[in-house]
Amino acid sequence: MKTIAVLTSGGDAPGMNAAVRAVVRTGIYNDMRVMGVYNGYEGLMNGDIEELSLRSIGNIIQRGGTVLRSARSAEFTQESGRLRALETCKKFGIEGLVVIGGDGSYRGALEFSRLGVTCVGVPGTIDNDIGCTDYTIGFDTAINTVMEMVDKVRDTTESHSRCSVIEVMGRDAGYIGLEAGIAVGATSILIPEFEYDFDKDVLGRMQNTIVTGKRHFVIIVAEGVGDAMEMAKKIEQFTGIETRATILGYVQRGGSPTVRDRVLASRMGNEAVRLLRDGEESCVIGVRNEEIVHYPIEEGLAMKKTIDVEQYRMAYEISI
Numbered sequence: 001m002k003t004i005a006v007l008t009s010g011g012d013a014p015g016m017n018a019a020v021r022a023v024v025r026t027g028i029y030n031d032m033r034v035m036g037v038y039n040g041y042e043g044l045m046n047g048d049i050e051e052l053s054l055r056s057i058g059n060i061i062q063r064g065g066t067v068l069r070s071a072r073s074a075e076f077t078q079e080s081g082r083l084r085a086l087e088t089c090k091k092f093g094i095e096g097l098v099v100i101g102g103d104g105s106y107r108g109a110l111e112f113s114r115l116g117v118t119c120v121g122v123p124g125t126i127d128n129d130i131g132c133t134d135y136t137i138g139f140d141t142a143i144n145t146v147m148e149m150v151d152k153v154r155d156t157t158e159s160h161s162r163c164s165v166i167e168v169m170g171r172d173a174g175y176i177g178l179e180a181g182i183a184v185g186a187t188s189i190l191i192p193e194f195e196y197d198f199d200k201d202v203l204g205r206m207q208n209t210i211v212t213g214k215r216h217f218v219i220i221v222a223e224g225v226g227d228a229m230e231m232a233k234k235i236e237q238f239t240g241i242e243t244r245a246t247i248l249g250y251v252q253r254g255g256s257p258t259v260r261d262r263v264l265a266s267r268m269g270n271e272a273v274r275l276l277r278d279g280e281e282s283c284v285i286g287v288r289n290e291e292i293v294h295y296p297i298e299e300g301l302a303m304k305k306t307i308d309v310e311q312y313r314m315a316y317e318i319s320i
């Protein structure tokens, strides 16, 4: 394979730049030309592409977001859009494509690979909700950001003996809520995977800790579970404890990637290009028990991930 391309797609995540850098450096190390595609599949259809040099991706390993920018593209979900993207690949001689994104981007890669371009998916999403990998690029940075933010909120929560309801990202997946909730010692962690009972799991848990002298509380709520503002109002109403809601929002998607995300992204970006170099079929990359693995895209997409029930139980046990 002489020419490959790399793009970032879907929701951005810290560490995507480190993956792009690894793809470019590995490609050039292996005598390939590496094209950078801007704005995800949109740029692939429109030919928004330039060749990346060793130095053009310098000084990005520490930066959040993605220098290739990201986009969502309705047109690419149509065959006509993908055929336009194929024309671009032919024009630039692109034989292999590294797609850094979430499972939506993987579905796009699966469809596109059927047109004859080998695609390798690299998991980049803060949600950690991709079945074929233990960790996704960006997750570690996101949970560290949540932890830092909650630690700051907690100082004032403690000084005023308040309750803080913190809304974190996670419409369908509670990985951020669970890990960050454990890290901040939340009294209650409410995530989409588990039904909760307001009286028992929020008020009851607060009440139990009040009896033993606790005077400030942090409740973590994943966005998919409900409205943090309303929950704060309800808590105040029922307990008489002053309660504030904080919605962390997009702060969770930004910032300089952690060591863990930079290393994971570098390993995965490197492996993606090595697979292309070795003539492997289209696939998605993951990490299992710290080892880098790959699966055919369809197989990877079919894999289900379930939240660690034991970890959830543990969080409850140690938050009394």
Ligand code: ADP
Pocket (backbone or CB within 6 Å): 009, 010, 011, 041, 071, 072, 073, 074, 075, 076, 077, 078, 101, 102, 103, 104, 105, 106, 107, 108, 109, 111, 125
């Ligand atoms: P993420 O990759 O973060 O899950 P999206 O779900 O928005 O983000 O997917 C990113 C892009 O991948 C979409 O905008 C679309 O262009 C492409 N895509 C998603 N699903 C498909 C599909 N079934 N067929 C073709 N392209 C798809």
